[in-house]
Amino acid sequence: AQKVTQAQTEISVVEKEDVTLDCVYETRDTTYYLFWYKQPPSGELVFLIRRNSFDEQNEISGRYSWNFQKSTSSFNFTITASQVVDSAVYFCALSYGGSNYKLTFGKGTLLTVNP
Amino acid sequence: EAQVTQNPRYLITVTGKKLTVTCSQNMNHEYMSWYRQDPGLGLRQIYYSMNVEVTDKGDVPEGYKVSRKEKRNFPLILESPSPNQTSLYFCASSLVREAAYGYTFGSGTRLTVV
Numbered sequence: 001a002q003k004v005t006q007a008q009t010e011i012s013v014v015e016k017e018d019v020t021l022d023c024v025y026e027t028r029d030t031t032y033y034l035f036w037y038k039q040p041p042s043g044e045l046v047f048l049i050r051r052n053s054f055d056e057q058n059e060i061s062g063r064y065s066w067n068f069q070k071s072t073s074s075f076n077f078t079i080t081a082s083q084v085v086d087s088a089v090y091f092c093a094l095s096y097g098g099s100n101y102k103l104t105f106g107k108g109t110l111l112t113v114n115p
Numbered sequence: 116e117a118q119v120t121q122n123p124r125y126l127i128t129v130t131g132k133k134l135t136v137t138c139s140q141n142m143n144h145e146y147m148s149w150y151r152q153d154p155g156l157g158l159r160q161i162y163y164s165m166n167v168e169v170t171d172k173g174d175v176p177e178g179y180k181v182s183r184k185e186k187r188n189f190p191l192i193l194e195s196p197s198p199n200q201t202s203l204y205f206c207a208s209s210l211v212r213e214a215a216y217g218y219t220f221g222s223g224t225r226l227t228v229v
Contacts, residue, residue, distance in 0.1 A: 004157075035217050045205060045220040091157065095217075100165065101146070101209070102173060103218070105157040 002027040004094050006106035013082055014114050021077040021109045023092030029053075032096040034068065034075045035103065039089040048090075051075065082113045117142045121206050121221035128196055128228055136191045136224050138206030145211045147189040148218070151175065152203040161204075164189055165211060196228040 003026040013019045025034065036048040049059060051068050059066050063080045079086055092106045119140045128134055140147065148163035150173075160173030164183040178200055180192040189208075193200060203225050207218035 033217075043203065043223050043225070045223075047217055047220075050217050093158075100163060100171070102148070102160050102163065103150075103158070103207075105159075107155060107157040 002029075002032075002094050002096065002099065002104045004092050004104055004106035006090075006092055006109050008109045009107070010110045010112070012112045012114065015084060016081050017113075018078060018080050019082050019111065019113075021079075021090050021092075021111065023075045023077065023106060025073050025075065025092070025094045027094060027096060029096040029098055032094060035093040035095070036066065036075075036077050037091045037093060037105075039091065039108070041088070045091075048077075079111075082111075084113050084115055087111060087113045117219070119206055119208050119219050119221035121204070121224050123224060124222065125225050126227070128226070130197055130228055131195050134193050134196060134226075136193075136204060136206075136226070138189045138191065138221060139187050140189075140206075140208040140219070141187065142208065142210075142219065143186065144208035144219075145186070146209045146218075147183070148173070148207045149179070149181065149189070149191050150205045150207065152205065152223075158205065161191070196226075198228045200226065201228050202226060 005024045032053045034051045038046040065078045067076045089108045091108045093103045095101045095103050122137045145166045149161040150158045152158045159175045162181040164170040206221040209218045
């Protein structure tokens with residue numbers, strides 16, 4: 001069975017600090033897909049990134065970066081120079097074809113960025 | 116605009132009173148799914164549908180029904196709601212061949228059963 005663990009329930013930082021959100025996953029499939037979603041206080045789910053299991057390249061998008069390491073089954077998310085608008089719940093998720101592409105979510109990390 | 120539309124956004128109801136949460140997408144997606152979100156539990160899949168007339172259970176289907184009579188619509192039916200179904204519900208859709216790329220989510224329906 002697949003599983004996603006986000007060990008950090010809540011993180012609080014001061015604006016401009018860098019912060020890393022951890023995600024560890026378990027799956028027996030060799031082909032799988034990893035995602036990060038952001039849920040701001042308004043409640044909607046905002047897609048941030050998708051990674052397939054064959055692409056271990058790290059990715060940077062503005063202040064956001066993602067570190068995918070198959071050796072440790074981790075897909076961590078770093079926000080550089082955090083801003084108050086980054087305050088949200090962040091979810092890591094996993095899917096694969098054998099699960100009919102069901103998204104298995106972690107329990108989320110609540111990030112609070114204080115001014 | 117390509118989107119998944121859920122209605123209502125907010126609903127307060129009483130135990131046992133049947134209700135339907137509607138979900139409609141305008142992207143001609145075959146794949147649709149319902150998730151519920153609860154504090155400390157993350158999001159869990161309730162039901163999914165690979166195409167018209169094809170539905171299957173997710174991880175937490177008890178107390179819910181769905182139907183897929185048209186490609187664009189995938190309503191979630193609670194025949195006899197109970198307080199433990201108080202939750203935030205999301206509908207999602209995707210092309211089957213692109214389901215690995217993730218879904219388009221609706222804006223959510225916050226349901227309270229008293």
